[in-house]
Structures are given as C-alpha cells and as structure tokens.
Amino acid sequence: MALALLLLLGVILAAFYVLRRFGPRLGLPLARKNTGLTFEGQLALGPKRSVVLVRFLNKVMVLGVTEQSINLLTEIDDNHDRETDFAAVLEKADPPDSSP
Template sequence: MPDATAAPLAASEYGLVAVALKMGLTLLVLLAFIFAAFWLLKRYGGKFGIGPAGRGGTLRLIDHLPVGPRKSVVVVRFLDKDLVLGITEQSITFLTEAEHVPAADFADTLAHNTQRSDAS
C-alpha cells in the first residue's frame, strides 16, 4: 500500500520550486526594468531637464582631467566664464579664466572659412 504522506510532500516540494522560479523570474524582470530606466534617464534625461545634464544652474562642471592620484584639473563654467581649477586633497587652486565661447556649428565654421579663403 502506498504511503499517504508521500503524495502531499511531493506536491508541496513541486509547489515551492514553482514559487521560487516565479519569484526569481519576477526579480529578473524588475531588475531589467530598473536598469532600462536608468539607461534611458542617463541617455535622454538631459533633453527633458532631468539629471546632471539637464540642470540649468549657473555652475557647471565642463571637464575633468586626472593628473595624478587624487589630483586633477577641472574646467567649471560659472555664468559666462570658464574657470580652470587645480584640485588636490588639501586645496583648490585657481589657475586661469577665459570667456565662454559657444561652439559653432561645423557647417557655419566651414562656410565662414570658405568665404574667407575665396576673398583672399
């Protein structure tokens, strides 16, 4: 005669495995959604004013160049000035300042240089 306790035990083990697989799959889908949202925010957030690229503040970090361990040179834009700063663990040193000149479009630059060369 078959054991009466064996059938419910086998059914409950199968149920636990199915629940664990379903939970694992749900977790993977949730993590994929979070990573996709992070990637989309990083890629397109600036266009909609979201994230660091979309901030419209007056102080912006333009570029960063590490020159040694815990030492770097950064370019910071404040209002219409580009400030070049040296940064170490102990201090921040002002190196130079320049007026910010917006980058011209390649087609405009090419047309300007072509007109200038034709005139000479």
C-alpha cells in the same frame, strides 16, 4: 512567475544604478534643474590630482583639484565663438611674423 518578476525588477534596478553611476561619464546627462553651473571637462595629472573646467554663466573657470583642496587657476570669459575644429582655428590664426 514571481521569480521572473523579481528577476526583471533586479535588472531594472541594476540598469538604474549603472546609469546613475556612469551616465555622466558616458555623456548621458541626468535630468537636473539648471543651476548655470556645468562641468566641461577634466584632465588627470596624477593620482587624486586633476585640472577641471567648469562653466558658470559666461565664465569658464580652470580649477586645480587635489584630495585636500580646490584652487582657482584662471578664469576665462566665454564671449567668443567656440571653434571645435582645431584645423579651423589654425586657419583663422595669423601666421607668425617671419621677418629677420
């Protein structure tokens, strides 16, 4: 019975470790206090180099991240409506002027 209890405790600790380690990557946010700073996304450019989107209040910051530094590439105001569907954004966009 003690062996079963230890095995169960080990499974619970392993599940806790996996959720802490890989939960945010899988879209499972952990309970944290709201600081206004949220991670939006990341695009890997190479080994230890990436572009990261971070939201702070109503600003979205595009950061260049390397092993040695973090640089602000640009800052975007987030006062517009978010369209997640690319086709809907294209339909709303003005067609290019085709006059010669």
